[in-house]
Amino acid sequence: MSTFTGDHRPASAREAAAGLEWLARTGVPWSAEPDVIASRRLDRSGWEPPGSPSGVAFPRTVADVRAVLKGAAETRTPVVPRGAGTALTGASAAGSGSVVLDLSGMNRILDIRPADGVAVVEPGVITADLDRAAAAHGLRYAPDPASLELSTIGGNVATNAGGLRCAKYGVTRDAVLGMEIVLAGGELLTTGRATLKGVAGYDLTGLFVGSEGTLGVIVSATLRLRPLPAATATIAAYYPDVESAAAASVALAEARIQPVLAELLDQATLDAIDPGLRSAGSALLIVQTDGDQAEAAHAAEVLRAGAVSVQVSEDPEPLLYARRQALPSIERLGRPLIEDIAVPRSRLAEAVRRIGVIAARHDVRICTVAHAGDGNLHPLIVAGSHGSPIPEAAVRAGDDIFALALELGGTVTGEHGIGVLKRQWLAREAGPLSLDLQHRLKAVFDPLGILNPGKAL
Amino acid sequence: MSTFTGDHRPASAREAAAGLEWLARTGVPWSAEPDVIASRRLDRSGWEPPGSPSGVAFPRTVADVRAVLKGAAETRTPVVPRGAGTALTGASAAGSGSVVLDLSGMNRILDIRPADGVAVVEPGVITADLDRAAAAHGLRYAPDPASLELSTIGGNVATNAGGLRCAKYGVTRDAVLGMEIVLAGGELLTTGRATLKGVAGYDLTGLFVGSEGTLGVIVSATLRLRPLPAATATIAAYYPDVESAAAASVALAEARIQPVLAELLDQATLDAIDPGLRSAGSALLIVQTDGDQAEAAHAAEVLRAGAVSVQVSEDPEPLLYARRQALPSIERLGRPLIEDIAVPRSRLAEAVRRIGVIAARHDVRICTVAHAGDGNLHPLIVAGSHGSPIPEAAVRAGDDIFALALELGGTVTGEHGIGVLKRQWLAREAGPLSLDLQHRLKAVFDPLGILNPGKAL
Numbered sequence: 001m002s003t004f005t006g007d008h009r010p011a012s013a014r015e016a017a018a019g020l021e022w023l024a025r026t027g028v029p030w031s032a033e034p035d036v037i038a039s040r041r042l043d044r045s046g047w048e049p050p051g052s053p054s055g056v057a058f059p060r061t062v063a064d065v066r067a068v069l070k071g072a073a074e075t076r077t078p079v080v081p082r083g084a085g086t087a088l089t090g091a092s093a094a095g096s097g098s099v100v101l102d103l104s105g106m107n108r109i110l111d112i113r114p115a116d117g118v119a120v121v122e123p124g125v126i127t128a129d130l131d132r133a134a135a136a137h138g139l140r141y142a143p144d145p146a147s148l149e150l151s152t153i154g155g156n157v158a159t160n161a162g163g164l165r166c167a168k169y170g171v172t173r174d175a176v177l178g179m180e181i182v183l184a185g186g187e188l189l190t191t192g193r194a195t196l197k198g199v200a201g202y203d204l205t206g207l208f209v210g211s212e213g214t215l216g217v218i219v220s221a222t223l224r225l226r227p228l229p230a231a232t233a234t235i236a237a238y239y240p241d242v243e244s245a246a247a248a249s250v251a252l253a254e255a256r257i258q259p260v261l262a263e264l265l266d267q268a269t270l271d272a273i274d275p276g277l278r279s280a281g282s283a284l285l286i287v288q289t290d291g292d293q294a295e296a297a298h299a300a301e302v303l304r305a306g307a308v309s310v311q312v313s314e315d316p317e318p319l320l321y322a323r324r325q326a327l328p329s330i331e332r333l334g335r336p337l338i339e340d341i342a343v344p345r346s347r348l349a350e351a352v353r354r355i356g357v358i359a360a361r362h363d364v365r366i367c368t369v370a371h372a373g374d375g376n377l378h379p380l381i382v383a384g385s386h387g388s389p390i391p392e393a394a395v396r397a398g399d400d401i402f403a404l405a406l407e408l409g410g411t412v413t414g415e416h417g418i419g420v421l422k423r424q425w426l427a428r429e430a431g432p433l434s435l436d437l438q439h440r441l442k443a444v445f446d447p448l449g450i451l452n453p454g455k456a457l
Numbered sequence: 458m459s460t461f462t463g464d465h466r467p468a469s470a471r472e473a474a475a476g477l478e479w480l481a482r483t484g485v486p487w488s489a490e491p492d493v494i495a496s497r498r499l500d501r502s503g504w505e506p507p508g509s510p511s512g513v514a515f516p517r518t519v520a521d522v523r524a525v526l527k528g529a530a531e532t533r534t535p536v537v538p539r540g541a542g543t544a545l546t547g548a549s550a551a552g553s554g555s556v557v558l559d560l561s562g563m564n565r566i567l568d569i570r571p572a573d574g575v576a577v578v579e580p581g582v583i584t585a586d587l588d589r590a591a592a593a594h595g596l597r598y599a600p601d602p603a604s605l606e607l608s609t610i611g612g613n614v615a616t617n618a619g620g621l622r623c624a625k626y627g628v629t630r631d632a633v634l635g636m637e638i639v640l641a642g643g644e645l646l647t648t649g650r651a652t653l654k655g656v657a658g659y660d661l662t663g664l665f666v667g668s669e670g671t672l673g674v675i676v677s678a679t680l681r682l683r684p685l686p687a688a689t690a691t692i693a694a695y696y697p698d699v700e701s702a703a704a705a706s707v708a709l710a711e712a713r714i715q716p717v718l719a720e721l722l723d724q725a726t727l728d729a730i731d732p733g734l735r736s737a738g739s740a741l742l743i744v745q746t747d748g749d750q751a752e753a754a755h756a757a758e759v760l761r762a763g764a765v766s767v768q769v770s771e772d773p774e775p776l777l778y779a780r781r782q783a784l785p786s787i788e789r790l791g792r793p794l795i796e797d798i799a800v801p802r803s804r805l806a807e808a809v810r811r812i813g814v815i816a817a818r819h820d821v822r823i824c825t826v827a828h829a830g831d832g833n834l835h836p837l838i839v840a841g842s843h844g845s846p847i848p849e850a851a852v853r854a855g856d857d858i859f860a861l862a863l864e865l866g867g868t869v870t871g872e873h874g875i876g877v878l879k880r881q882w883l884a885r886e887a888g889p890l891s892l893d894l895q896h897r898l899k900a901v902f903d904p905l906g907i908l909n910p911g912k913a914l
Contacts, residue, residue, distance in 0.1 A: 197831045345573045373653075
């Protein structure tokens with residue numbers, strides 16, 4: 001990033017060659033250096049867009065974003081907004097002829113108002129940074145995607161990110177009260193409100209959440225903060241099979257217990273972490289509660305039914321260790337394709353079992369980790385070695401998993417979104433009428449089709 | 458309703474006179490009897506639409522709704538969807554040339570799936586009936602608008618209804634997972650999902666929630682149910698002034714306590730209920746928690762700071778009695794205009810105090826009840842006697858209250874919606890860019906402008 005060329009000098013021959021005179025004229029810092037482009041053209045999906053973007057803009061202010069989008073509209077240049085690039089769907093991958101709008105530099109926490117229970121942030125704020133800043137006031141930002149130390153609030157909002165504790169505290173959507181959005185032509189739109197409640201007009205805020213940068217660019221967000229719990233209890237229970245573990249998570253709900261998180265690891269995952277765990281059980285359920293000791297004791301009692309062993313701890317880390325080791329362990333076996341489906345909670349065990357059948361059918365290894373509290377499964381397909389082409393068998397297994405999700409009354413994405421990779425599956429899930437309406441909504445906000453084209457729909 | 462004319466007989470002279478041959482041909486039960494029309498042309502806002510609707514349709518099935526909307530599109534007949542007619546904004550008032558679509562007959566709870574934590578209902582189900590049905594499974598439907606014994610789920614969803622316990626458990630929006638919607642031309646759209654989590658495509662579900670019947674007609678909803686709490690504790694604390702009461706509600710948040718409800722009654726309200734209460738204090742804060750006894754004790758301790766008196770009870774009814782008496786007591790003083798604004802929680806005391814100034818300026822009586830947990834105030838303006846014209850002073854006081862909400866960084870409606878009465882205030886709050894986008898969204902779904910025209914925007 002040595003070559004920011006944001007001064008107002010006349011367009012150079014190289015800018016002209018790249019067709020970026022307009023970007024140079026905005027005065028917004030930008031670069032067309034190959035290494036800068038290379039570091040910002042992909043996300044974590046493994047999807048390779050055709051060609052490379054022409055340049056990367058580094059806005060520092062709302063005015064910068066407006067200038068870039070105005071220039072992009074005038075020149076019909078596709079713009080790919082980007083936070084940390086942690087999307088797993090191709091949503092932030094940028095192809096030929098586009099300009100990447102890197103919002104990671106707009107990373108100020110503008111305001112934390114403890115008495116109001118809200119924070120106002122720029123889109124490039126790292127999710128965990130906001131959570132830590134809120135903690136200083138006895139509050140927290142509840143949504144906690146696994147990427148929270150890397151990913152940005154803007155990206156979280158653009159994908160309606162989930163996480164572990166959304167079982168109790170909701171997904172990103174539930175935390176967003178209002179936003180400032182730069183529209184495709186550079187106009188600045190304010191949506192929502194600064195209050196905890198409000199119903200004035202259509203819910204534009206909700207429409208932008210999860211729209212993957214295809215309707216507008218988030219330049220600030222007003223977010224709900226919640227009280228930090230006084231204490232948590234964590235329970236790890238091993239079961240002889242995944243059916244018992246899934247049944248235990250349903251039993252919690254039937255016992256009127258709302259856990260903060262309920263993470264299920266199947267046998268293939270346990271084997272990947274440590275084959276020695278097989279002696280402990282074939283499925284692990286990790287549950288956290290943040291109520292009183294009676295709630296924790298009640299939860300442990302419920303989980304004990306059918307369990308091989310149950311451990312309870314006030315320190316969550318030892319018991320969450322296996323969960324945190326899941327992805328790194330699977331990555332040691334090869335490159336994981338991180339899939340993401342959700343099913344009605346009662347179908348969780350059936351889903352895990354049938355994913356095992358799919359793995360056998362295609363002769364691929366699939367390890368499944370699930371947010372059991374809300375029926376959200378992440379089957380991790382071990383797809384060859386890192387850097388090698390993705391085997392056809394892994395792709396076919398993925399397709400079978402999406403078909404399974406729909407067959408069980410679920411959805412092809414619980415929390416990662418559509419991006420590029422799941423567009424055909426969105427079409428199957430939503431159907432032609434819904435998809436047509438969504439395209440018409442896109443046209444209202446982005447009539448020129450320059451905002452992250454080819455994504456989300 | 459003695460004259461359902463839903464059989465397929467040829468259109469009569471009276472139908473022809475009303476221009477309703479098309480409705481008769483649908484085979485859907487309907488009536489054009491004056492008393493039937495009279496009982497369904499108004500809501501509870503006091504707003505009188507110009508003229509009367511031509512008829513009322515009583516659909517029993519999704520196919521009925523589709524037939525009515527198809528016929529309405531063909532004949533360009535405005536359709537006003539209606540649940541129980543409890544709107545306070547004119548949203549369900551129907552004027553000249555329109556047909557009322559009375560959905561109260563579609564009132565079946567189609568499914569309750571405790572293991573999945575969801576219910577599927579028709580739009581005419583009474584909110585409290587669903588909550589009671591869920592309770593049989595140890596669950597509840599959390600949103601609890603004050604009208605819950607009268608109002609329907611369809612109406613709740615169409616207005617994104619709030620309530621008391623949404624301070625902790627969210628508003629209607631947070632409970633709606635998916636819907637079936639009949640579009641303006643009669644097509645049937647499915648939105649959302651049956652799972653607790655899902656992010657496939659734009660959030661059409663959220664767009665329909667709160668759209669007041671202007672984008673489509675809800676014919677079923679898949680709703681999230683939550684565990685019933687094991688026990689609740691209710692605390693009533695009297696304070697010497699409203700500032701202390703509001704400060705106490707903020708102190709709860711700062712003590713990391715998330716009450717289920719936190720209701721504030723100002724002095725004017727207490728005077729209306731019983732002038733003798735003045736000796737207890739000038740403001741009453743009623744708080745309910747549903748955690749453990751330690752949480753309740755902690756909440757009581759926090760509320761004690763600055764309080765004149767504090768009472769705690771495991772039986773909520775005696776302490777909630779004053780809250781429940783507020784509206785009936787004020788109604789004995791005259792016809793209340795029930796206003797509805799929300800402000801940042803830290804501005805609550807200032808809002809109540811300045812509403813008192815507004816009351817004095819216009820020489821009207823205003824009693825304010827607030828959902829203090831989320832900064833949502835209901836100033837009840839005593840506007841002359843029941844049935845008399847609304848005094849100009851009351852209207853001007855209302856306008857000053859809406860302007861105050863905006864000045865304090867709030868919204869002109871926390872939970873009642875826009876309807877007809879607040880359209881000009883929506884325009885001020887949202888601004889021309891947002892309003893233009895909202896009109897364009899309306900045009901996507903209702904290009905002929907026949908769905909509840911003149912409402913919500």
